[in-house]
Amino acid sequence: xxxxLALGDDALVLSHRLGEWAGxxxxxxxxxxxxxxxxxxxxxxxxxxxxxxxxxxLAYLREERAFRNVQLVEQPNGDFAHTIARQLYFSxxxxxxxxxxxxxxxxxxxxxxxxxxxxxxxRDHAEQWTLRLGDGTAESHARMQHGVxxxxxxxxxxxxxxxxxxxxxQALHSRxxxxxxxxxxxxxxxxxxxxxxxxxxxxxxxxxxxxEPFGRMVAEMQHLHRSHPGASW
Amino acid sequence: MVTWTPLEExxxxxxxxxxxxxxxxxxxxxxxxxxxxxxxxPGHVTVRLTPTYTGCPAxxxxxxxxxxxxxxxxxxxxxxxxxxxxxWSTDDISAEGRRKLAEFGxxxxxxxxxxxxxxxxxxxPVALSVRCPHCGSTDTELLxxxxxxxxxxxxxxxACREPFDHFKEL
Numbered sequence: 488x489x490x491x492l493a494l495g496d497d498a499l500v501l502s503h504r505l506g507e508w509a510g511x512x513x514x515x516x517x518x519x520x521x522x523x524x525x526x527x528x529x530x531x532x533x534x535x536x537x538x539x540x541x542x543x544x545l546a547y548l549r550e551e552r553a554f555r556n557v558q559l560v561e562q563p564n565g566d567f568a569h570t571i572a573r574q575l576y577f578s579x580x581x582x583x584x585x586x587x588x589x590x591x592x593x594x595x596x597x598x599x600x601x602x603x604x605x606x607x608x609x610r611d612h613a614e615q616w617t618l619r620l621g622d623g624t625a626e627s628h629a630r631m632q633h634g635v636x637x638x639x640x641x642x643x644x645x646x647x648x649x650x651x652x653x654x655x656x657q658a659l660h661s662r663x664x665x666x667x668x669x670x671x672x673x674x675x676x677x678x679x680x681x682x683x684x685x686x687x688x689x690x691x692x693x694x695x696x697x698x699e700p701f702g703r704m705v706a707e708m709q710h711l712h713r714s715h716p717g718a719s720w
Numbered sequence: 721m722v723t724w725t726p727l728e729e730x731x732x733x734x735x736x737x738x739x740x741x742x743x744x745x746x747x748x749x750x751x752x753x754x755x756x757x758x759x760x761x762p763g764h765v766t767v768r769l770t771p772t773y774t775g776c777p778a779x780x781x782x783x784x785x786x787x788x789x790x791x792x793x794x795x796x797x798x799x800x801x802x803x804x805x806x807x808w809s810t811d812d813i814s815a816e817g818r819r820k821l822a823e824f825g826x827x828x829x830x831x832x833x834x835x836x837x838x839x840x841x842x843x844x845p846v847a848l849s850v851r852c853p854h855c856g857s858t859d860t861e862l863l864x865x866x867x868x869x870x871x872x873x874x875x876x877x878x879a880c881r882e883p884f885d886h887f888k889e890l
Contacts (some may be wrong), residue, residue, distance in 0.1 A: 516863060516864035516866075516874065517864075519864065519866050519867060519868070519874075520864055520865060520866035522866075523866035523867075523869075523870050526773075526775040526777075526868070526870055527773055527774060527775045527870060528775070529775050530771070530773060530774030530776065531774050531775070531776025533775075534774060534775075534804070564752075586776075596805075597804040597805035598774070598804055598805075600804075600805065600806070600807045601771075601774055601804050601807035601808070602774055603803075604807065604809075604890050605773055605774065605870075605890070608865055608888070611865065612865050612866070
């Protein structure tokens with residue numbers, strides 16, 4: 488069940504982060520877009536977590552250290568460019584991952600075949616915004632480059648093999664890097680050259696080691712359910 | 721080829737006539753989300769339903785509405801199960817469904833070009849331009865890839881200047 492938890496937590500946590508944009512996005516269309524992406528991810532999370540146990544218990548009653556998501560998805564939203572950089576890194580990865588899973592016949596094939604079509608839109612959204620911000624004004628270019636640079640150290644963990652997820656991780660990584668390079672160069676941005684994992688934090692979300700902002704996110708996500716068990720509407 | 725009993729045919733057409741909760745101009749049959757109806761024992765029926773998007777919140781209302789219709793028809797035990805495979809596609813929307821969408825002011829999804837999709841030309845298939853459901857012009861532009869629901873994109877007609885929803889291809 489490690490696999491379903493890992494993939495399910497990635498989707499759940501990113502969904503929650505994107506939901507935080509509600510009421511704060513720069514334009515109404517983006518508010519709607521980010522909420523729609525969050526909804527797709529939440530749907531994937533519900534199916535994946537249900538494979539691992541009770542979805543509500545897993546989402547609302549686990550402690551921080553029991554979550555198995557990569558550290559990339561728990562990173563705070565930052566400004567809009569920062570969120571787009573996170574979306575770009577994650578959606579290009581998730582698209583490649585689901586493509587491989589959909590082509591196999593493992594337990595995730597059905598979900599992956601369905602979700603890969605949704606994620607194609609998430610990826611397109613992130614790529615179009617990367618081009619627009621990177622090749623935009625001096626200000627948008629600087630902010631986009633900053634987002635891409637700041638999150639780079641969390642990308643290595645995306646390709647750390649997960650037990651039970653039967654894909655070619657090396658191929659996934661090299662294809663991700665190719666796609667990323669193409670988009671960033673077209674956007675007049677520089678592909679970061681530093682290590683894809685940081686010595687002190689990155690690369691252990693799958694083992695339950697998370698970055699400092701994650702605890703507060705979990706507290707907010709679980710607050711209502713813990714205060715009012717079984718609440719519904 | 722699955723064979724249906726006359727009762728199953730009848731129950732299927734009842735379940736299929738339930739309107740989509742978010743797009744009430746379409747029935748579930750026209751939307752193409754109904755995957756099967758099986759009578760397991762007298763009065764006991766199982767309906768298989770597939771979601772349009774994995775996170776589509778309408779699926780719960782669809783299930784409740786199907787249950788209500790079948791209970792009203794004398795069934796004593798109705799269970800609606802969700803199936804993911806094969807994945808739903810906008811190609812599953814019937815011709816009549818597409819016509820109704822356009823009439824309702826929503827540009828229907830374009831059919832997938834099988835050749836383009838299998839060649840892996842890009843993550844999102846690009847085909848013919850989307851026609852404005854108000855004036856019929858093909859000169860329309862994308863405002864946002866995401867709109868009022870997960871399944872729609874927001875576009876604007878360059879000719880008549882009206883914004884409109886487009887049921888995007890999946």
